[in-house]
Amino acid sequence: MLVRVLWRHPAVRFCSTSAAVLAVYLVYGYLQEYIFTLPGLRTFGEFITLAQFAAFSVLGYVHYKVSVSRSLCGRVRRRAPWRNYLLLGVLSASTMGLSNSALTYLNYPTQLLFKSCKLIPVMVGGIVIQGKRYHPLEYFSVLLMSVGLVWFTSIDKGLNANFNMTGVLFISLALGVDAIIGNYQEKTMREYSVCQTEMMLFSYSFGTVVLLLSTLLDGSLFPAWEAFLANCPTALYIITGLSLTGYWGISLVLVLVKTNGALVSVTVTTLRKVVSTVISFLT
Numbered sequence: 001m002l003v004r005v006l007w008r009h010p011a012v013r014f015c016s017t018s019a020a021v022l023a024v025y026l027v028y029g030y031l032q033e034y035i036f037t038l039p040g041l042r043t044f045g046e047f048i049t050l051a052q053f054a055a056f057s058v059l060g061y062v063h064y065k066v067s068v069s070r071s072l073c074g075r076v077r078r079r080a081p082w083r084n085y086l087l088l089g090v091l092s093a094s095t096m097g098l099s100n101s102a103l104t105y106l107n108y109p110t111q112l113l114f115k116s117c118k119l120i121p122v123m124v125g126g127i128v129i130q131g132k133r134y135h136p137l138e139y140f141s142v143l144l145m146s147v148g149l150v151w152f153t154s155i156d157k158g159l160n161a162n163f164n165m166t167g168v169l170f171i172s173l174a175l176g177v178d179a180i181i182g183n184y185q186e187k188t189m190r191e192y193s194v195c196q197t198e199m200m201l202f203s204y205s206f207g208t209v210v211l212l213l214s215t216l217l218d219g220s221l222f223p224a225w226e227a228f229l230a231n232c233p234t235a236l237y238i239i240t241g242l243s244l245t246g247y248w249g250i251s252l253v254l255v256l257v258k259t260n261g262a263l264v265s266v267t268v269t270t271l272r273k274v275v276s277t278v279i280s281f282l283t
Contacts, residue, residue, distance in 0.1 A: 014260060018268045021252045025272045028245040035238045036103050040227035045100030047224030048239065050211040053093065055243030056250070057208050060201035063251075067197040078202065080192040088188070088199070089206025091181045097211065098174035105167025114171045115270070117146050121179035122266045129183040134263075142263075145270070182262035189258045196254035200247070 036042045102111055119142045126132040188194055215221035228235050256265035 010259070014256070017252055017255050018271075021249060021256070021268050022272050024245050024249040024252065025269060028242065028249055029272075031238055031242045031245065032100075032103070035235065035242065038231045038235055038238075040230060041224075041235065043104055044220060044224035044227060045102075045104055046097050046211065046215055046218075046220060047228070048242075049093065049097045049100050050208065050215055050221075051228075051239050052096065052243050052246055053204050053208040053211055055239075056200065056204040056247050059243070059247045060197065060204055064197045064201045067195065079194050079198060080188050080202075082202075084184075084188045084192075085199075085202035086206050088181065088184060088203035089208075090210055091177050091184070092203055093207035093210045093214075095174045095177040095181060097214075098170045098177065102167045102170035102174060105164040106171065110167070111171055114168070114175065118175055118178065118266055118270055119146050119263070121175055122182055122263055125179035125183040126261075126263055129180065130187055138263075145267070182257060182266055185254065186257050186262045189254075196251050196258065199254055200251060 035048060036045075041048070099111070123134065123139070123142050126134070185199060189196075189199065212221075215224065228239075253265050253269060256268060
């Protein structure tokens, strides 16, 4: 009873959700970096993304059914149009695929360095997609935080940045697409009163289909599957951990998107990069 009362308080809900996001994504980041150290899997970022999306779809279906049975979504019928979920599925598949593929060419600290600038494209996306207007202090805060994060990440004693241009292109495109996703999710959830479970189920189901077709067309599906089997059971454990932490993390981020907006949610996930860097100093 006390927990429910406290959860209704915006500050308590924000702080507890943000803390959970930080904890979950710290584990996710470690697992994401680790899986690309397994022999033969480093060049199959798209396959790893496909495996995650397939798991997200299954988890989303179970979560959605449980949510409906508890009336968390209000009703069984889908609320947002199919076109919204199709677009979100394509964009989600693109950003995660690009991010995973970037790790083929960049080490994880270098990717972290680029993602420190994520706030800027998200703010630009809010202006273009949602027609938002920000206070001058918000512009200054985002710029200051981005510059500070880049500096703070770059002084990590173990950074050893690797600026491969193909990897830089992939991670830059991923950041641009990611900015569109956050704002489009916020817009869809606000206009159609969509809960995060419905958003997860349908957008990642479409994304799974897109990635499956993509890996079939480029011929990487079966070689990637063979590399995955060659690294079992370790690869299975890591992908399972990635899927569980990824799904939980995205669900929590969607809660922040719905209650506080895309820019605030990205600020929280960006803060995780600071925590990652602090931990690297301590270890």
